[in-house]
Amino acid sequence: MWEPPKPFTILNRGLIEAAAALLEEGGPAAVTLREVGRRVGVSHNAPYKHFADKEELLAAVAAAELRRGRDSVLRLRRGHAAVEAVRLMLHAYAREAIRHPEMFRLTYGPWRNGSAELASAADDARASLVQSVTAAQADGELPAGDPERLTALLLALAHGASDLALSGHLARKGKGHADPADLIDDLLAQLTAH
Amino acid sequence: MWEPPKPFTILNRGLIEAAAALLEEGGPAAVTLREVGRRVGVSHNAPYKHFADKEELLAAVAAAELRRGRDSVLRLRRGHAAVEAVRLMLHAYAREAIRHPEMFRLTYGPWRNGSAELASAADDARASLVQSVTAAQADGELPAGDPERLTALLLALAHGASDLALSGHLARKGKGHADPADLIDDLLAQLTAH
DNA sequence: ACCTGAACACCGTTCAAGT
DNA sequence: ACCTGAACACCGTTCAAGT
Numbered sequence A, B: 001m002w003e004p005p006k007p008f009t010i011l012n013r014g015l016i017e018a019a020a021a022l023l024e025e026g027g028p029a030a031v032t033l034r035e036v037g038r039r040v041g042v043s044h045n046a047p048y049k050h051f052a053d054k055e056e057l058l059a060a061v062a063a064a065e066l067r068r069g070r071d072s073v074l075r076l077r078r079g080h081a082a083v084e085a086v087r088l089m090l091h092a093y094a095r096e097a098i099r100h101p102e103m104f105r106l107t108y109g110p111w112r113n114g115s116a117e118l119a120s121a122a123d124d125a126r127a128s129l130v131q132s133v134t135a136a137q138a139d140g141e142l143p144a145g146d147p148e149r150l151t152a153l154l155l156a157l158a159h160g161a162s163d164l165a166l167s168g169h170l171a172r173k174g175k176g177h178a179d180p181a182d183l184i185d186d187l188l189a190q191l192t193a194h
Numbered sequence C, D: 001a002c003c004t005g006a007a008c009a010c011c012g013t014t015c016a017a018g019t
Helices: A010-026 A033-040 A054-077 A082-099 A101-107 A116-138 A147-166 A180-192 B010-026 B033-040 B054-077 B082-099 B101-107 B116-138 B147-167 B180-192
Strands: none
Touching: A010 A033, A010 A054, A010 A101, A033 A054, A054 A082, A054 A101, A054 A116, A082 A101, A082 A116, A082 A147, A082 A180, A101 A147, A116 A147, A147 A180, A147 B147, A147 B180, A180 B147, A180 B180, B010 B033, B010 B054, B010 B101, B033 B054, B054 B082, B054 B101, B054 B116, B082 B101, B082 B116, B082 B147, B082 B180, B101 B147, B116 B147, B147 B180
């Protein structure tokens, strides 16, 4: 079942970057293998020598983004108290979602073939957050309990607020006007004032 | 700018129902105008006399689903204490998301042309939830504060937990094993024990 | 007014052939 | 081993023509 990861050739990386750029510009429908090939300077079906199909190319784009997210989370852990690191991580999550909606939707979208590479990149990113949550609990800044479950609560709120904001379903247009960052702070305030 | 809603002809309703069935069976890609037409018994471009394009047909599917959601929310308000109604509404939200992933993703997905019909259906559904939240606040069962914002917090969590569960990003496979319903109850417990 | 069949442009994927 | 060009099946959309 398990396959060793292919080496990252120059072309491989170029295809992923071209696909990511097209995704950002016009969504998944704009990521055509013909345009990807054209931008990299190969024929429209050269990608098939590196990826089984279009979905696998997009999965590689998503995995690269998840690795970037994990590295960003690791950077935030240094130089901040644990609970503040958690707050900054969740804010960064929402900020990136709003700034790059197409990448956000791709990364957390539906994957028919559960790529192992994708799953492990996501696990790594979440594990960093779990560590900071655990440290914040040890500091008495977050309520005790299963840290995985508390992390899931925090992540679910940050994710849901971001996704609803993107689709315009977060609040009525004139009213309230709470953005994802506000809701993250609301939840943390409720959790710290227990 | 504003256009009067077209009358709901038999064919119109049939097209929407056929599109919804195809969506459930195989996602948005399976909703081809050719197959929709075939199931209803018309040619593959008869739908263009009722909807400007494929996206407008899918928007009508989403709007119908949002209206169903609003009616379901209204039913839950009767016969329950306010805070319990809120809890049941959020649980129903997550249950429907898990049971009908494609419809969930469509309903809360990206809409390039902000259909007024879609927006008002969503506003109606959320307004019912806001009313129950307000009543629960008056009962002293939920913390005081802007009810729109508190509703956004609750909805964002239910939405995010559902969406992450669907994409398998809610928690590591073996660990924690919190499902959306658990997280909803966790949040409500934190809010009521203030 | 509403529908049909043909046609167009486009895309993912396959394949025989090249180096 | 990797790439190319042609080809296939499919789809959204348009359009001239029918009733």
